[in-house]
Amino acid sequence: MATLLLGLFILVSLVNFIYFFSFFSFSTSGIKNKLHPEVPVSVIICAKNEEENLRNFLPSIIEQDYPDFEIIVINDASVDNTLETIEEFQKIDPRIKIVDVQNNEAFWGNKKYALTLGIKKAKNTHLLFTDADCAPQSKNWIREMSRNFQPGNSIVLGYGGYFQHKGSLLNKLIRFETLLTAIQYFSYARLGSPYMGVGRNLAYTSTRFYEMKGFANHLHLRSGDDDLFVNEASTSDNTAICFHPDSITRSIPKNSFSDWFHQKRRHASVAGYYKTKHKMLLGSFYLFRILFWILLITILALQIYPQIVLGILGLKLLIEALVYIKAGKKLNETDVVWLFPFFDLFLIFTQLAIFIANLISKPKHWK
Known part of the structure; x- marks a missing residue:
C-alpha cells in the first residue's frame, strides 16, 4: 500500500512537472525585434x-x-x-466614432451584439480591443500590439493585467491568478495550441472575424466574446503573442472576494465550450494539481518515505518558482510571485468551489 501511494504520488508529480516545464516556453522566451508595418488600426471599446x-x-x-x-x-x-x-470626447477628438446600441429584444444584454455593431462601424481591417476600465501602460500600446500583425498573423494575444493596490492581499491574489492564466495562454500559443485571449488586450482582423461568421457559433452565450472567439478562430499559424512592457494594459480589479468569485464563475462557465483538446489540457492541469496536494498530505500523515516526498515537493516548488519569477518580470508582476505557494494552493480549491457552484446554478453575465 505504501509503495503504491508513493508510486502514484511520483506519477502525479511528473505530470505537474511536465505542465510547468511547458510554461518555460513563455517564461524564458525573449522579445523578437519585428519590423513595424504601421497598419491603420481601429481601437474598439465597449462601454x-x-x-x-x-x-x-x-x-x-x-x-x-x-x-x-x-x-x-x-x-x-x-x-x-x-x-x-x-460625445464630449468626440468634440475634442474627431477620431472617436460612436456606436449607440439600443436594447434589442433578441439580443438583450448581449455584449457580442454590441461588439459586432462596433466592428461593422470600423473603417480599418486591423482591430484592437480593450475595456472601458482599462488603461494602456504606455503611449506605444497600439504600436507594440499592431507590430505583431506580420504576414499570416490575424490574431494577437496581449496581456491585460490589473492595477496594484498596496497592502491588499485580495489584489495580490487577483493579479497572481491573472499572471498564471497569462502564463498558460501565452505558453500554449507558443507551443502551437492557442486557446484563449482576454478582451482587455486583444487584436484581430475583421477579415478573420467575418471568416468565422463573427460570434455566431456562441452568440447564445453572453460571455466568451474574447476567449471563445480566440478558441474558435486561432490556429498555430495565425496567432501571435505580445508581452512587450509597452503593450500591457491594466484595469480596475474587484475590491471584494465575492465580486471576484462571481467574475471567475462567469469566466469558467464558458470553458466547457472550448475545443476538446483544450478542455482536456486545462482540466488535467487542475486535476493533477489537486491530486498532488491530496496525496502529499496523505503520505506525510502516514509517514511514508517522508524524505523522498519532501524532496519532490521542494523540486516542484523550485520549478514553479523559476516559472513565476521569470514570467513575473516580463509582465511586471514580481510582487505577487513570492506568495505563489499560498496562492497556488488557494486557487486550486477556489477552482473546485467554482466548478461546484456552476453545477448548482448558472452565473450572471454581462452587466
Whole structure:
C-alpha cells in the first residue's frame, strides 16, 4: 500500500512537472525585434454604464503615439451618462466614432451584439480591443500590439493585467491568478495550441472575424466574446503573442472576494465550450494539481518515505518558482510571485468551489 501511494504520488508529480516545464516556453522566451508595418488600426471599446471610467481612461487611448488610428466607443444601452461622456470626447477628438446600441429584444444584454455593431462601424481591417476600465501602460500600446500583425498573423494575444493596490492581499491574489492564466495562454500559443485571449488586450482582423461568421457559433452565450472567439478562430499559424512592457494594459480589479468569485464563475462557465483538446489540457492541469496536494498530505500523515516526498515537493516548488519569477518580470508582476505557494494552493480549491457552484446554478453575465 505504501509503495503504491508513493508510486502514484511520483506519477502525479511528473505530470505537474511536465505542465510547468511547458510554461518555460513563455517564461524564458525573449522579445523578437519585428519590423513595424504601421497598419491603420481601429481601437474598439465597449462601454456599459462606464461614465467615470471613460473620463479616467479614454485619454490614455487618445494620447497614443501612432500615426493612423480611430477609436470606436460603443455605448451598450447605458442608463448613466456614458453616451454624453463619449460625445464630449468626440468634440475634442474627431477620431472617436460612436456606436449607440439600443436594447434589442433578441439580443438583450448581449455584449457580442454590441461588439459586432462596433466592428461593422470600423473603417480599418486591423482591430484592437480593450475595456472601458482599462488603461494602456504606455503611449506605444497600439504600436507594440499592431507590430505583431506580420504576414499570416490575424490574431494577437496581449496581456491585460490589473492595477496594484498596496497592502491588499485580495489584489495580490487577483493579479497572481491573472499572471498564471497569462502564463498558460501565452505558453500554449507558443507551443502551437492557442486557446484563449482576454478582451482587455486583444487584436484581430475583421477579415478573420467575418471568416468565422463573427460570434455566431456562441452568440447564445453572453460571455466568451474574447476567449471563445480566440478558441474558435486561432490556429498555430495565425496567432501571435505580445508581452512587450509597452503593450500591457491594466484595469480596475474587484475590491471584494465575492465580486471576484462571481467574475471567475462567469469566466469558467464558458470553458466547457472550448475545443476538446483544450478542455482536456486545462482540466488535467487542475486535476493533477489537486491530486498532488491530496496525496502529499496523505503520505506525510502516514509517514511514508517522508524524505523522498519532501524532496519532490521542494523540486516542484523550485520549478514553479523559476516559472513565476521569470514570467513575473516580463509582465511586471514580481510582487505577487513570492506568495505563489499560498496562492497556488488557494486557487486550486477556489477552482473546485467554482466548478461546484456552476453545477448548482448558472452565473450572471454581462452587466
